[in-house]
Amino acid sequence: MENSATEKTVTEDRSGESRQARRVRLRGRLLIAAVAGCAVLGTALMLLPPSGHPASHAAAPAPGAQALTAVADGVPAALPGLAALIRERESRVRRHPRDAASWAVLGTAYAEQGRRTADAAFYPKAEDALRTSLKVRRNAEALAGLAALANARRDFRTAKSWGEEARQLEPGRWTAYPALLDAYEGLGDYKAVGRTLERLTELRSGPAVLARAAAVYRDRGRREDAAAALSDAAAGARAPAERAAYLERAGQLAFERGDREEALRYFREAVRADPDQRAAQAGRGRALAALGRPAEAVHAYRTALAQQPLPQYALELGELYESQGQARAARAQYGLLRAAVAGAAAGGVDEELVLGRFEADHGDPASAVTRLRAEWQRQPGIEVADALGWALHRAGQDEEALRYARIATDRVHGGGVRSAPYMYHLGMIERDSGRSASARRHLQEALRINPWFSPLWTPAAGQALADLGEVPEEGLPE
Structure with a gap:
């Protein structure tokens, strides 16, 4: 009995030691796991992006997806993304030729690519895709895309027509309104500009x-x-x-x-x-x-110019060369300007405004008048009024020139933009038509707005102002 009791006591003692050892070992393992877990969590937290940027927790979307979002939202898109989006939608419409939405996205992307690269060859593609979308189903996306395309071509009447049709189809869709703003501005309809902006800000x-x-x-x-x-x-x-x-x-x-x-x-x-x-x-x-x-x-x-050969850039560079006495380099740029205008015309782009400006100062002023009169009939905006007035002045028709120069600078009728070139043109026309006081005032205003508005014409403004002299002192009337 004594031996049995002793064995039992020993067995219990050994069993107790075993349980205690297991508890110690378990605590140790839990502690190690906790430390390891904290280390892993700390490493993960260090790898996370800073707070306040929730979108960065996920991988950045592919360029084509980014461009799709931009095109849908009517905002500028990156060129590589546009190219990727165009490839993706071209593939899609080949597989699904009745997908009106994809045709609309493709056409709008073509138009944006053409605008960003000054490659007018994209514009006929854009028009074909957008019209195909409309043939499949009349939709506001394609109509708004056609309005944006017409604005890119400087065809503001057509842009107005497409934009108003898009607005009529879906008055609550905001994407038609930016194109309408550009169209109304190009047509000189400033009351419509105000109404459209007010409605746009209500919607978006x-x-x-x-x-x-x-x-x-x-x-x-x-x-x-x-x-x-x-x-x-x-x-x-x-x-x-x-x-x-x-x-x-x-x-x-x-x-x-x-x-x-x-x-x-x-x-x-x-x-x-x-x-x-x-x-x-x-x-x-x-x-x-x-x-x-x-x-x-x-x-x-x-x-x-290497990536976006716009005629306006060639004109500015040519005038910079001319201001430096580099006549040959200037003529080369003016040749590029003419070529760019011709290439744009092949894609349906109206570059008569910049060509008229060039002809007025560096070519044939009479040709400039003819071109810009026709442009004024098509789209009587402020830019065209200023250019036509200046061309008329260069052609020796100062009285009529004054009418258009005043339209461009008349706040009452929409010409509220503070533009040094517009004021310079107005002042020079007034000087040559014998209106010395107002000429002096407007030339001073041009140089006050921007004393460096043009490397070629700023010195001319300063010289004209010097030639006019100070305001003459006159005695009091009897």
């Missing part, structure tokens, strides 16, 4: 709408409001290409008010955000020329 908010509002504010002479809206648009942009577009417009606005350094900063930032932002490269050329750095300005213009 965000960077794209702010940028559209900024353009209207600028045209009404509200430069501070325009600058604030563009700043907010750039801050709220969701993609680099979109932000770059708004920064480029902010640079334009800064240059127009004579702030060369700020304009250059905006243009540089736009190019950093999107190296394919060629309008910002041309803007850099403009600002660098104003800063007295012509060699850098020439390089910037050439970079822009």
Whole structure:
């Protein structure tokens, strides 16, 4: 019995030791697991992106998907993304030729690609795709795309027609309204511009709408409001290409008010955000020329022209060369301008405005008058009024020229934009028609708005003002 009790006690003691050992070992394993878990969690937290950027928790969407979002939202898209989107939609409509939505996206992407690259060959493709979409099914997306395409071609009457049809079909769809704003502006219908912007802001908010509002504010002479809206648009942009577009417009606005350094900063930032932002490269050329750095300005213009050969850039570069006494280089650029206008016309683009400006100053003023009269009949906007008035002046028809120059600078009828070139044109026409007092006032205003508005014409404005002399002192009437 004693042995049995002893064995039992020993067995219990051994069993107790075994349970205690197991508890110790279990605690150790739990501690190791907890430490390991904390290490893994800490590593994971270090790998996560900073808070405040929820979209970055997932992988960035493919370029084509980014472009699809941009096209659908009516905002600028990156060129590589547009190319990817075009390939994807071309493949899709081959498989599904009755997919009206895909045809509309494809046509709108073609139009945006043509606008960004100044390659007018994309425009007939865009029109074919958008009309195919309408044949399959009448839809507001295709109608709005046709309106945007017509604006890119500077055919504002057609843009107005398509845009109003899109609005009538779906009054609550906001994407038709930006195209209507461009169309009404091109046609000089400033009351319609105001109504359309008001309706757009009721339907939508965000960077794209702010940028559209900024353009209207600028045209009404509200430069501070325009600058604030563009700043907010750039801050709220969701993609680099979109932000770059708004920064480029902010640079334009800064240059127009004579702030060369700020304009250059905006243009540089736009190019950093999107190296394919060629309008910002041309803007850099403009600002660098104003800063007295012509060699850098020439390089910037050439970079822009290499990827976006717009006639306006060739005209500006040619005038820069001319201001430097490089007549041969200037003539080469003017030849490129003519070729670019012809190529654009083949794609249905109306470049009569820039061609008329060129002819007035560097070619045949009578031809410029003929071209710009026809342009005025098609689309009587402020830009055309200014160009036609200047062409008439260069052709020796100052009285009629004055009428159009006043339209371009008349706040009552929509010409509220504060433009140094417009004021320069008005002042020169007044000078040559014997209106010395008003000529002096408007030439001073041109140089006050932007003392560096053109490397070629700013010195001419200064010389004309010097020739007019000071305001004569006159005695009191008897």
